[in-house]
Amino acid sequence: MDWDIDDRGILIRRTRVGQLENNSYVVACKATGEAVLVDASFEADSLFARAADVHLRAILSTHGHWDHVSAAMDLKRKLDIPFRLHAADQRGDICELPVDQNLVDGEKIQVGEIEIRVVLTPGHTPGSVCFLVGDHAITGDTLFPGGPGRTDFDYGDFDAVIEAIRTRLFSLDGAVGVYPGHGDTMTTIGTERPHLEEWAARGW
Numbered sequence: 295m296d297w298d299i300d301d302r303g304i305l306i307r308r309t310r311v312g313q314l315e316n317n318s319y320v321v322a323c324k325a326t327g328e329a330v331l332v333d334a335s336f337e338a339d340s341l342f343a344r345a346a347d348v349h350l351r352a353i354l355s356t357h358g359h360w361d362h363v364s365a366a367m368d369l370k371r372k373l374d375i376p377f378r379l380h381a382a383d384q385r386g387d388i389c390e391l392p393v394d395q396n397l398v399d400g401e402k403i404q405v406g407e408i409e410i411r412v413v414l415t416p417g418h419t420p421g422s423v424c425f426l427v428g429d430h431a432i433t434g435d436t437l438f439p440g441g442p443g444r445t446d447f448d449y450g451d452f453d454a455v456i457e458a459i460r461t462r463l464f465s466l467d468g469a470v471g472v473y474p475g476h477g478d479t480m481t482t483i484g485t486e487r488p489h490l491e492e493w494a495a496r497g498w
Contacts, residue, residue: 295347299471300324304408304428308473309344312336314361315476319432321425322348323406330354330405331369332425332432333475334377335361338368351405354397355379356434356475357422358389366391380414382421387449397423413462417455418443424463430471431483437463438474439481441493456494464490 299306305322316335322328329348333356334341352375353366366377376394383389384396399414411426415436425432435443437459445452463472468484 295344299430301428301430304430305329305348306427306430306473307344309341310478311340312361312364315478316361317473317475317477318344318365319473320345320348320350321405321408321410321427321432323408326406328406330403330410332356333362333434334364334366334369336364338365338372341365341369342372350375352395352403353377354403354410354425355383355389356424356432356436357419358383358391359419359435360389362434362475363389363391370394380421380423382416383419384421388419388421397421399423415455415458415462417445417451417453417458419447420449420451422455422458426466426470429467429469430473431463431466432473433463434475437472437486438477439472439479439486441489441498443475445498452497456490460490 297305303324307320309318319332330352332354378395379393380397401412403410413424418435442455464487466483470483472481
């Protein structure tokens with residue numbers, strides 16, 4: 295199977311699943327074949343097939359919304375691997391699934407010879423995180439081409455997501471690729487950074 299990204303030992307494969315066009319990502323070490331799945335959204339069998347050429351070691355979630363975790367339990371049982379989510383999203387109105395290991399801000403997850411860094415970016419949900427690996431950022435529903443994800447939930451916080459994008463993501467190099475949780479369009483930090491104040495002014 296082809297990879298969307300093959301960059302200095304980092305492999306990334308995107309799979310779009312479900313009616314909401316969710317993006318699930320396999321992130322793998324080219325040297326060892328060790329891998330993780332980010333956002334087990336829907337269609338567990340499809341996601342399983344798309345990872346048949348690597349050794350999945352964990353399911354990582356950018357946040358706990360149902361459309362990002364609906365296939366997690368099926369894949370966890372099939373592969374006997376841990377399901378990981380930030381503690382702040384482990385609440386009844388976000389995600390009630392049993393979590394094996396918390397994701398922690400600043401944590402470095404070793405996957406073969408590559409390293410994935412967890413970056414807390416609250417706002418879309420209290421426990422939203424992004425995953426940084428090399429020059430690539432998997433941003434879930436925190437950052438899309440054209441702005442942040444929705445914050446019109448009881449627990450959403452627009453000011454928090456703008457601050458998280460400003461300080462946690464837009465401090466990255468402009469060449470860093472941005473891989474969002476929905477849709478077919480990727481972007482870069484440099485492309486989006488000039489528009490932050492526009493987003494803040496419009497309020498969404």
